[in-house]
Amino acid sequence: xxxxxxxxxxxxxxxxxxxxxxxxxxxxxxxxxxxxxxxxxxxxxxxxxxxxxxxxxxxxxxxxxxxxxxxxxxxxxxxxxxxxxxxxxxxxxxxxxxxxxxxxxxxxxxxx
Amino acid sequence: xxxxxxxxxxxxxxxxxxxxxxxxxxxxxxxxxxxxxxxxxxxxxxxxxxxxxxxxxxxxxxxxxxxxxxxxxxxxxxxxxxxxxxxxxxxxxxxxxxxxxxxxxxxxxxxxxxxx
Numbered sequence: 001x002x003x004x005x006x007x008x009x010x011x012x013x014x015x016x017x018x019x020x021x022x023x024x025x026x027x028x029x030x031x032x033x034x035x036x037x038x039x040x041x042x043x044x045x046x047x048x049x050x051x052x053x054x055x056x057x058x059x060x061x062x063x064x065x066x067x068x069x070x071x072x073x074x075x076x077x078x079x080x081x082x083x084x085x086x087x088x089x090x091x092x093x094x095x096x097x098x099x100x101x102x103x104x105x106x107x108x109x110x111x112x
Numbered sequence: 113x114x115x116x117x118x119x120x121x122x123x124x125x126x127x128x129x130x131x132x133x134x135x136x137x138x139x140x141x142x143x144x145x146x147x148x149x150x151x152x153x154x155x156x157x158x159x160x161x162x163x164x165x166x167x168x169x170x171x172x173x174x175x176x177x178x179x180x181x182x183x184x185x186x187x188x189x190x191x192x193x194x195x196x197x198x199x200x201x202x203x204x205x206x207x208x209x210x211x212x213x214x215x216x217x218x219x220x221x222x223x224x225x226x227x228x
Contacts, residue, residue, distance in 0.1 A: 034216070036219075041221070042221055042222075043116070043203050043205075043219030043220050043221050043222055044203075044219050045219065046216050046217070046218075049216070087153060089153075089155070097168060098143055098145075098160060098167065098168070098207070099145060099157040099160050099168055099171070100145075100147075100155075100157065100217065101157070102154070102155035104153060104154055105153040105154075
């Protein structure tokens, strides 16, 4: 049973455009929602994270929007650059458990 | 160290052979996690440790997988009698003991296990 559903599976965006990746979760006990960026041959690296008591968090070109009632959250990458081309994973953490539940990943390609 | 170090980077084993993977967490981090990433990018949580104690092993296959984190040694993940379906990239991650919400996990570069 997949507890965190991520879409789209792949995304092609032009340089300078906005990339949007969506995730939906089922378990209301999740209390920490990070996004990870993974380049080929590398481990995932934390990009940005949010708690459910906040509706939006922005760090540079990256923004998380969080909708607690809909149990959805999304990553927005503004002014997308070719260097942003990577696979992005949303994740969720159950309080006290510490192990992440990952979405299935979105392969982003930013065309120059 | 300042990064999670995993060895080896690549490992090839014949079906039925044993595979052993190693992970040195970031110094000062109390928690170690093992995840399996299969070809479709899906991450599967295997096991976590708080120092040398198993914290959560709900993802560990019962029969052939085992893991340890002993003091002053790298953590290890061992697969006895490997099967083709064990082919995956195995990631180790570590995190410091923060408050409940701030649980950034730092990942190593992974060990790619190929079972032939």
